Amino acid sequence: GNSVTQMEGPVTLSEEAFLTINCTYTATGYPSLFWYVQYPGEGLQLLLKATKADDKGSNKGFEATYRKETTSFHLEKGSVQVSDSAVYFCALIWGIVYGGSQGNLIFGKGTKLSVKP
Amino acid sequence: EAGVAQSPRYKIIEKRQSVAFWCNPISGHATLYWYQQILGQGPKLLIQFQNNGVVDDSQLPKDRFSAERLKGVDSTLKIQPAKLEDSAVYLCASSSGQGSSYEQYFGPGTRLTVT
Numbered sequence: 001g002n003s004v005t006q007m008e009g010p011v012t013l014s015e016e017a018f019l020t021i022n023c024t025y026t027a028t029g030y031p032s033l034f035w036y037v038q039y040p041g042e043g044l045q046l047l048l049k050a051t052k053a054d055d056k057g058s059n060k061g062f063e064a065t066y067r068k069e070t071t072s073f074h075l076e077k078g079s080v081q082v083s084d085s086a087v088y089f090c091a092l093i094w095g096i097v098y099g100g101s102q103g104n105l106i107f108g109k110g111t112k113l114s115v116k117p
Numbered sequence: 118e119a120g121v122a123q124s125p126r127y128k129i130i131e132k133r134q135s136v137a138f139w140c141n142p143i144s145g146h147a148t149l150y151w152y153q154q155i156l157g158q159g160p161k162l163l164i165q166f167q168n169n170g171v172v173d174d175s176q177l178p179k180d181r182f183s184a185e186r187l188k189g190v191d192s193t194l195k196i197q198p199a200k201l202e203d204s205a206v207y208l209c210a211s212s213s214g215q216g217s218s219y220e221q222y223f224g225p226g227t228r229l230t231v232t
Binding site: 036043046110 | 120121150157158159160161162165173208210220221222223224225226
């Protein structure tokens with residue numbers, strides 16, 4: 001079935017370090033891919049998305065490229081800040097019906113990132 | 118615009134008791150979702166509504182869980198009777214359901230502890 005696998009955490013980095021959080025997926029057809037972020041005490045927020053192969057999603061200095069050949073959507077940031085400390089979830093949507101209902105999100109288990117000053 | 122509202126934020130009950138959670142989606146959003154997030158895992162969809170109709174409830178444990186969205190706006194999720202394994206955060210999300218907009222907006226969640 002459809003699934004998302006992301007790297008185990010927690011990940012601890014020093015401020016200004018380079019971040020990579022790996023995400024791979026299994027899906028039939030061509031899913032859309034997402035990264036969501038959950039800051040402490042807050043709800044899930046969409047960080048970035050990519051809807052087709054080779055698309056690059058970007059937001060707040062984070063980037064991820066939809067790689068169909070490797071079924072991956074790795075999250076990267078060149079220089080992390082303390083304020084980036086959060087739990088990051090990779091997710092996909094499949095089974096979308098245009099003009100009507102939308103498919104449901106399938107999430108990975110989440111990766112907790114802690115950034116030290 | 119106001120975000121997705123949920124209440125209560127926290128709830129502690131004993132097993133075999135019943136509990137209800139409430140969600141008010143973003144105004145105008147046709148699609149509403151309930152997710153269960155067990156500690157250390159990603160959210161899992163329980164039920165999806167399009168207006169006041171159920172689109173997908175395949176992962177809802179229907180022997181104890183029920184949900185409704187009577188007027189196509191706010192929604193209630195109920196558990197009766199609760200089990201220890203129902204301890205989780207229950208997330209509500211909504212989306213506009215327009216064209217190819219896939220973004221779901223999440224509420225802060227209700228943390229349920231069953232003792």
